[in-house]
Amino acid sequence: MSIQPTLSTTRFLAASRCNGQRCLSLQELVRELIDLATDHANLLGVGYARLAESGMAWVLSRLSVEMEKWPAMHSTYTLTTWVESFSRLFSSRCFELREGGEEGPVIGYIRSIWAAIDVASRRPADLSELTPLAEAASARQCPIAPHPRLRMPEESEERQYTFMATDIDCNRHVTTARYVELILDSLTLDDYDREEIGRFDITFTHEALAGQKATIETARCDDGVLITAIKAAEEEARQFCIARQAMRPRQQPVATNQNI
Structure with missing residues (x-):
């Protein structure tokens, strides 16, 4: 199976996803980050169904969001995600947010650290068997400070x-x-x-x-x-x-x- 190192989605910002200042709310951005990460994990063959076979589930461990500008109501923006690194216990995933389409100006970056838990014990699980994550790790830069x-x-x-x-x-x-x-x-x-x-x-x-x-x-x-x-x-x-x-x-x- 060929590895797709990045995944992008372009969204129109409806009023229902805005805060009182008529911008994309942080909680809505977080939901979208999780959804895009889930979609990319599914494409890589390491999504919910694959982890469930081993009695595991993904959980978000750390998140850092740095924004130069927040998308305004009724505007369009594009999110892109990629895997930065992978180890036995954690996977590092980054995101880029652009105004408009994929060629628009960058207005934000996000870093995230993901782990897996054993669903039965609720303890950390070993990610070593998820080899597509290692193959998908990219040299693409995320130029914000670590968590x-x-x-x-x-x-x-x-x-x-x-x-x-x-x-x-x-x-x-x-x-x-x-x-x-x-x-x-x-x-x-x-x-x-x-x-x-x-x-x-x-x-x-x-x-x-x-x-x-x-x-x-x-x-x-x-x-x-x-x-x-x-x-x-x-x-x-x-x-x-x-x-x-x-x-x-x-x-x-x-x-x-x-x-x-």
């Missing part, structure tokens, strides 16, 4: 949340997009009218399940950075994920009094 090590500052604000049925995906744990939404809610609508995300990093450490109670801790740093951790709301609480949002002044003013 940083994230630590929670000592002082933070807290709020509580209980994971519900609609927060759960096909692997029976909380979806990546739901974590992102909870993290984004650390700021207000007015905050996002003034500022936009320049870079977003998130690390996943443990899975959360329906019915679990969570504590969401947010620390605001002096340099426009927010650190948010989502933890189990119990003693010796395990951390589900931790994220870093680097904010910048919004490039275009937001029209708050216009209808679509």
Whole structure:
């Protein structure tokens, strides 16, 4: 089987996938990244069905999104993905986001790290048998910094949340997009009218399940950075994920009094 090293998709940005600032929302971008990664994995023969044969499932371990510009409502943009590297425990996958078609200007890059879990034990699984991943690894560059090590500052604000049925995906744990939404809610609508995300990093450490109670801790740093951790709301609480949002002044003013 010939290896297809990259996969691209061109999308029209409908209003239903926009945020209050009429741009592509981060959670929608994350969903699209996962869908495109899934499609490429299927083309390579290492998708959901192949892993299920070995009792495994893909999980996202780390994600870094760096954007020069966010696609605006009713615009067109193109996402391209490729495998950067592959090891026994992790696969590194990158994405490029262009304005318009495949020849349009680049407006963002994304790095992601994927692992597999044993569905029965919920423990990390060995990817060594997935040889198409090694064959697909590309020398194509992703010119953004690697994922940083994230630590929670000592002082933070807290709020509580209980994971519900609609927060759960096909692997029976909380979806990546739901974590992102909870993290984004650390700021207000007015905050996002003034500022936009320049870079977003998130690390996943443990899975959360329906019915679990969570504590969401947010620390605001002096340099426009927010650190948010989502933890189990119990003693010796395990951390589900931790994220870093680097904010910048919004490039275009937001029209708050216009209808679509």
